[in-house]
Amino acid sequence: MLIILYVAVLGVHFAFPEGHELRVFIGGSLRGWGVFGGLVAILVAYVFGIRSLKNRVKTPEAKPQVGVFSETELNRYARHIVLREVGGVGQKKLKDSKVLVVGAGGLGSPALLYLAAAGVGTIGVVDDDQVENSNLQRQVIHTDDAIGTPKVHSAAAVMRAQNPAVVVQPYERRLTEDAADALISDYDIVLDGTDNFATRYLVNQSCVRMKKPLISGALTQWEGQLSVFDPAQNAPCYQCVFPEAPAADLAPNCAEAGVIGPLPGVVGSMMAVEAIKVLTGAGESLRGQMLIYDALYGESRKFSLKRRESCPVCGG
Numbered sequence: 001m002l003i004i005l006y007v008a009v010l011g012v013h014f015a016f017p018e019g020h021e022l023r024v025f026i027g028g029s030l031r032g033w034g035v036f037g038g039l040v041a042i043l044v045a046y047v048f049g050i051r052s053l054k055n056r057v058k059t060p061e062a063k064p065q066v067g068v069f070s071e072t073e074l075n076r077y078a079r080h081i082v083l084r085e086v087g088g089v090g091q092k093k094l095k096d097s098k099v100l101v102v103g104a105g106g107l108g109s110p111a112l113l114y115l116a117a118a119g120v121g122t123i124g125v126v127d128d129d130q131v132e133n134s135n136l137q138r139q140v141i142h143t144d145d146a147i148g149t150p151k152v153h154s155a156a157a158v159m160r161a162q163n164p165a166v167v168v169q170p171y172e173r174r175l176t177e178d179a180a181d182a183l184i185s186d187y188d189i190v191l192d193g194t195d196n197f198a199t200r201y202l203v204n205q206s207c208v209r210m211k212k213p214l215i216s217g218a219l220t221q222w223e224g225q226l227s228v229f230d231p232a233q234n235a236p237c238y239q240c241v242f243p244e245a246p247a248a249d250l251a252p253n254c255a256e257a258g259v260i261g262p263l264p265g266v267v268g269s270m271m272a273v274e275a276i277k278v279l280t281g282a283g284e285s286l287r288g289q290m291l292i293y294d295a296l297y298g299e300s301r302k303f304s305l306k307r308r309e310s311c312p313v314c315g316g
Helices: 002-015 021-025 030-057 071-076 087-095 108-118 133-137 151-162 177-184 197-210 262-280
Strands: 098-102 122-126 167-171 189-192 214-220 223-229 289-294 299-304
Touching: 087 262, 098 108, 108 122, 108 151, 108 262, 122 151, 151 167, 177 197, 189 197, 189 262, 197 214, 214 262, 223 262, 262 289
Parallel strands: 098 122, 098 189, 122 167, 189 214
Antiparallel strands: 214 223, 223 289, 289 299
16 A cells, blocks of 8 residues: 555656646655655665575474484484494484384384384374273373373374474274275384284285285283284285184183283383384394293293295285
């Protein structure tokens, strides 16, 4: 509006002869208005110039950047970086990696916490359940205040608070056959911490098709097990070892059979360790092996697994 008014004033001075009453009313002289316009133009150019210079030298906000470590991250991951088997190269692999965790319950809770703490760049979490009071005895990523909220959002909030440098992708849904391949294809490795065989078979089949390593864990009462299933590396898949789901009374879930609270923490943490080893190439992972942990007697045992040629998922 001010620019339009200024142009109108100049137009009056150009349109009417000197001494005209309208020109006298608005100042009488074109020179004064010209000087005023020039000063305003100089002031505006100065303000915009200063603002432009400030924007060019302004320090950008701290945001997660793939492959680039901030000073805070270097200090946070120092204990990883000094490990010969991980080092700076391995930590960069973790930062550039994408891990999908299916299930934000007993096994997913410690796995998600330790993956975030370890600096895995992108972590996806799939679950369609809400936090319940009975979960809190073992699902340590959730708090009492989160009761009634979706598990994926409760877990995502804690992970972001634990490590703001990681990207968390919550998927509040049940993993379905028509969506599994598209979702899993976006990630480098999958951790399965679900408590039903239908989902375990679905995740396994999709991982085999997408050629993604699958770290699977399971619990019952005082005992837990885990393995790395990876047919792309000549290891068996989940269905090689468990060709079909057992009868319901032979494999009751935690609600029916019970589970000691710290056990999911032990096995879920082992799953996170296996993920870090697979992503960094450190040590020897549990590909083609199964680890059984008996918390009641403080014993563990490990045995080898072989692929089945007759396996309908990965067989010849």
